[in-house]
Amino acid sequence: MGMKRVPAFLLLPALIALSTASYADEPVAIDLTLKDHKFEPAEIRAPAGKAIAITLKNEDDAIEEFDSNSLRTEKIVTKGGTVTIRLKPLAAGRYPFQGEFHAKTAQGVLIVE
């Protein structure tokens, strides 16, 4: 009560600046589907230096784990479920990924160029 308080409205510009800073770079959206333990499409492309958001829909009747050492990501996707895999801006190159539970068929690659 006795403390000097910063009026809330003075903080607003700072908040707006912060929020626009983090949303200014909308991630490149990529849709990916798992069907019959295969990625569709098995090859996806994205521009270098931009954040990426892969939306993975699992249409199989089995749980899967999206796994990629090169993308430093592991994410479980339940049967019929959808997950979003957020990636930081990447350098140009090939980034393979797989469905760990059905690695024989569930193979894909992200080509950043």
Add this chain to the structure above:
Amino acid sequence: MLGAAIIVFREVIEAGLIAGIVLAATEGVQGRTAYVIGGIAAGVFGASLLAVFAGSLSDAFEGMGQEVFSASILAFAVVMLTWHNVWMAQHGRELTAELKAAGHAVATGSKTLLALAAVVGIAVLREGAEVVLFLYGNMIASNSSWWEVLAGGLIGLAGGVAVSFIVFIGLVLIPIHRLFAVTSFLIAFLAAGMASQCVHYLDQADILNVLSTTLWDTSSILPKDSIAGRVLATLIGYDDKPSVMQAIAYLATLTVIFGAMRVFAPAKPQPKPPVAMGSRVAAE
């Protein structure tokens, strides 16, 4: 069957290594077996729960539930390991004296048994959920017979138990007056590695995205998903593409743990240079 065995083994190595180190760190402490087995059982139970609720966990925290959960339990494990090391720095000498007097039998106990059991439980939980999901998914799949998958899984599990046992046997060969110094040293690096992993999950969940530039890339020399990479990742927190923030968390954890161990250590009757601890491990 072999495929299942390899996948399960790859997943249980981490838990196996941690359980082996914890068993050695509590050598001779009364009731430790019950605690460690309790930790493993709780981990298996938790892993099964996690497997059942994988979907809901996924959807939590705007789709970042898995990452937030992993980061939280890792942070908790780091605190538990730090507490153990500080406690051992304070009481390790008494414990060793008691063990020597009792002819290497049992000492009255360590207050940190529960903390270490929790760490074992967490290690089992993290890797176990994946194993449960994998085995379950493949057992109900029509293209393989369920008993083959189960047998493979059991072989993989046995491999993990063997890793635990080998680590434990190797460590307890160390003379008792040196053992706890070595296990504290190993535990400090376990904790630092977990802190680094925790930062990685926080970064992925977009909670902590400062200094996330990659510090180095050794993924072509020693990929983190290889067996050697996984072992090193568990033991010393090896990462093939760590961020600057991960490295900071790693070094900060080591500094805090070794600093606290020094601060809380009782005055030594016959001072020994602390260097001996490091050179001893290098010699193992």
